[in-house]
Structures are given as C-alpha cells and as structure tokens.
Amino acid sequence: MKDVVPSKFAFGIFDHLDEDGRDTARQYADRLVLAEAYDRLGFYAYHVAEHHCTPHGRGPSPNLFLSSLAQRTRQLRLGPLVMLLNLYHPLRAFEEICMLDHLSGGRLEVGIGRGSLPLELGYFGITADAAPSRYQEASEILINAMKGGTLSYHGHHFELNSVPLTLTTHQRPKPPLWIATNRPESAAWAAANGANLACVGPSSAIRTVADAFRAHRGTNGDAGDQTPLVGLLRMIVIARSNSDAYTLAASAYTQWLKSFKFLYELNAIPTPPNLPLTFDAAIESELCVVGTPDAVKQSLLNHLEEAGANYLLCQLAFGNLPLDASLCTATAIQSEIMGGLGQR
Template sequence: MEFGIFILMQQRGYHQTSAEVLRSAVEQTVTADQAGFDTAWYAEHHFSNYGLCPSPLMMIAHMAALTKRIRLGSAVCVLPMYHPARLLAEAGFCDSISNGRLEFGVGSGYQKFEFDRFGVNIEEAPEIFHEFLEVIQLGLKEKGFFYEGKHIQLPLTSISMRSVQKPMPPIWLATGHPDTQARAIREGHNLFVTALLSGKEKLQQMRDSLSAIAAKEGRDIDDTKVGLLRCAFASDNADEVTSYLENARYQRRISEALKFRRAQSDDGFMVKEEESPNDLTLDQMRANLPVGSVDQVVERMVQEIRILRPKHVAIQTQMGDFDHKTMLKQIELWGSRIIPAIRKELGDSMPAASVAAE
C-alpha cells in the first residue's frame, strides 16, 4: 500500500504571493520525502489562482535535486496543451535527473479557460489526448518512430533524452471517463480516480464501475494499479479540522466554477469564490471524509481502502490558504503514525513509513 501527497499550489488571495506558494510546495515535498511518503504529485494549471504550477515536469526536475528517495509524479500533464515530442524529451530528462523516480501522469484537461489561451479547442481534447497518448508510448518505447494522425504527423523521430526506467516510466491516466479507464486497463497503465468530497457510497460505486469495465476487457481490476486522490486530515484541534475542510470546499467551488464556465473574476486571474449548487456543509464533509482524531482517520481510511482497494492513496495537502506550518506537521504525523497504523490494520507487508535516515 503506497501513500503520496498531492500538491495543487493554490493561491487563495493576494495575501499569498506566488513565490510563497511555490516555497510551501517545495517544503512539503521535502518533508514528505523525510516522512517516508512514496510519491509527491504536482498538478498542472494556467492563468488563474486555482493552481500555480505551469509545468509538473519542471517541478519534478527541481525536486529531484532536493529529495533522496520519494518518487515524483505529474498529476497531470495536460496532453492537448503540449507538442508530444517536446513532452517526451522533458519526461526523459526528468526520469534521468531523478534517477528513475518519475511517475508520468497524463490527462485530457477540463478547463476551457486554459484551452482558449493555448489556442486548443476543448471539444477536440479527448480525441487529441488519445492520439497523443499513442505518440507518447511510441516515443518512450522506441528509439526511432514515426506517426501519422489527424492532429499530429511526425517523420522518423528519435528522442534524445531517454528515460532510465525500462521500457518506460509508469504511465498514469487521471480520468473518470469509462472509455479512457478501459484503455488504461487494456494497455496496462495505472489509473488515478477521486471521490471528490463524497463518502463511502461513492467509493463503492467507483469500485463497481471499475470492476465492470475491467470485466468487459477480460481483466480483473485488481490487476490494475489504481490510485485514489483523497482529502484527509487528522487532528484533535477542531479549528484545524474545520479550516482544512473549509479550504477543501473552497478548492471544489473554484474547480467547478472553471469547469462549468461560470467563474467570475475582477482582474482575469483571481477567481471569486461563490457558493456552488453542489456544495456540502462542513458537517456533511466531516461525515464523508477521513477527518478527526488519528484513530478516526486510520479507521476511516482502512474502511475506504477495503471498499475501493486502491494500491495508492494520495492525500491533498496544499489547498487554499491552509496554514503551511500546520500542514508540515500533518505530513510528519502521517509518516510517523497514520501510515504505519493503516498498513498494520491492512496486514500490509510493505515496510512502515518512517523518517528517512539516508
């Protein structure tokens, strides 16, 4: 059972600078490395305060020099916004500079706000994604390759910077679309899924859906590495838990505003927080999510893992303007107490997370 942290790098207001947000992300990654987490994940977003990391691979290259053992992942690189040949070279660079620690997550994107500014038609994004994914796999596996598609044509091409991991770094597809999930299962890729702020019923629905999709492909879903992105926070301090939940709801409100094209902004950058038709109360969120005391979080996480049976759980750490020092302590707490307790309850044979001594 693997555990990761997921860093969105949000800027909730101008009381935070972009440099401060970046420094917090760096410090949280270093702390997670020392605490024994398996992976640190970085999102990609552009042109708004929802997420400040414009290039997960740049972040990975930077963190490769500041960490010792933690794996470093893109969650995700939005394929339609790239030229796949350049992305291949940059992925090879990251895998080499990190000595084979790259987890290569890709997706099709969902924010029209971003696509418009890259000159990409979001209606074509799924089609572009699937075509570019073919190119990515060819370029990672083959020394020389060519491709003739609708959206890209490549003559005989060789990528100069090759990945260390053979035949290629693990590819993760972050998607809720059944067809793309089926492709991940069929081609042997890993899957990233999220229940957002919903509870155990949603996790059961996801498990049932993934099992059915795998069965149609003649596979067992347990043969696919599934990662779950989850909001979770352990503290006996009620104010800290409330702040975490409030920031989680803030993140969801901004995400929905951008996804459903109802985002409002006075300056074209800082998206206003407005109530969403899908809002949950903080009490509903407390009931749905692994939050509360250490024992409560461990018990709830074990229940959720037994329902969905993922092989990886990534905890969201940097949301909104949640207090950075408190989050560093939270990461340490997961490493010293929560992760070992979860693994013990699951009978996990993997070594318990501990502060790295290297």
C-alpha cells in the same frame, strides 16, 4: 471485499498547488519544504496537477516545478497528474519526460490526460471538438516514443517522419503511467497500457471503476506483471481534536473551493454537479476526511476497502492551510496510519 484489496497500501501525495492567498514564491518554497518532509516520512510519490489561467493551479508547468522538487528529495517519486497532452506537441512532451526521469534518477511517474475543463484548453486555441482526437493522437505518439528508435506518425493533428529519438527515459521500458478518471469505460485503456488509476469521489462509485479496471487487466496479456495502483484521493487534516481539525479544514476548503470555481464563475457556467459546495458536503461526499489520528485512520481504511483501492492519494496542502498544519498531518499519517494500515 478484502479479496481484491491488498493487505498493504501505498501512500502518496496529490497537490493542485492552488493559491493559498500569499506570495507565489513563498508558496513554492513552502511546498518544497513539504516535499522534503514527505521524502523523510516515506511517502511513495508526489503528484501535481496542471491547470492554466486560474488560481486553482499555480503550477501550470508541472515538469518545471518537479525538476526543482527532484533536487530536494532522494526517495520520493514524482510526476504530473496529469500532464495535459493537448497543450504539448507530443515530441516535446516526450523529451521533457526523458529529462525529468533522468534528473530524478528514475523516480518519474507520468500522468497524462486531455483536461477536465475545456475553458483552459480554449485559452490556447484548442477547441472542445478537437480535444478528444488530438489527445488520442498525442498519447499514441508519446507511448510509441518511449519504445525508442525512430518515430513516424501520420494523423490528423500530428505528422512525424523518421524522427531520431536521441533521448530515452531513465526507467526501462518506460516510467509508470497514470490516468485520472471516474469512468469505468476509461479502465480498458488503462488496463491495456499498464497504467495506474487515480480516482476521486465516493468510495462506492470508485469501486465500479476499480472492478472494471481489474476485469480488463485480467483479460489483457500486455498489461504487465507489476501490481497496478488504484488511487483514491482524499483531502486530509489531522489535529489533536476533531474540532481543531474541522476548524482548520473548513477555512482551507472554503479557499480551495473559491479557486476551483474561479473560471466557472468568470465564464458564467455551472460547476460540476458532483462538486461539494460546502465543507459539510465535502465531508459527506467523502472528499474531506478530518479529525484525530484514530478517527481519520478508521475512515480512510473504510474508504480504501469499499473502493477496492490500494493507494491513498493524500491532499495535505490546500486552500489557506498553514504549513505547520500540513506538516502535522503528514507526520501523523506516517506515525499513526501508515504502520497500522501497512505500507507497501
């Protein structure tokens, strides 16, 4: 197992920006305070999800939020995870990416995807049947645009004729790419395009994805020389005692779960079969890791090694967790875990 897991790991932040039960402006302000702390503590990157028409995401325009975050931080990398390309014209998406990469001084990490819930796309008139081919075209156009020059493309959904690309990204040849997936078959695209992976689920299941990804990269000459990041997402709460951590996390997960289920219940459709419907189930499925620093450290190390992952995506703010609880967990990860597991 350890032959494919680096001796050092990277630590990043993932955020749904799900509703915390308080004023929206206050929540944005608190997240910016957290981002400043993540920057000081040495986390690698801040990744934010994109959701629409649901309390599961108060950041429907992730690039807008991240442009503010970029001005409050200096070293922390940042990016959408993922930018729902089905809801953008790919040329507009490219121009926003260029702007954000320059505004952040070249700290952008670009996550792209088509969206996990067709209902959200449907509110914008994108049907479930059209979504896969529309996303495929949009991703091709976006990646071609990052090469610079003039852009032409003739597809079913988009047609571009000798478009002059007067903007370029700050990072050359392009910012790091990400996709979020739990499917081994997506590994081939990620490997071919030099993208990093973000995964959520039990470690044993993620190992299958990680192994497929590395196998494809090993046979792909265009994947690039930089070691890719295989990210493992965990919701983490650390406190002085296991019982304190459990109490905080249980309440927060209940609030998070309510937001997650909002559109499913509103439209009377079943929730995903792998969604833990109780906090105890979330712990059992490895989605949530809570407890004292020592207990959490050992659990996370076991998860990373079993999954074959080298990047821990820490979800430290979710549901109704108080700001000070998230700050406490972030500080504990920096002081008690980063050094022990090794920071990249």
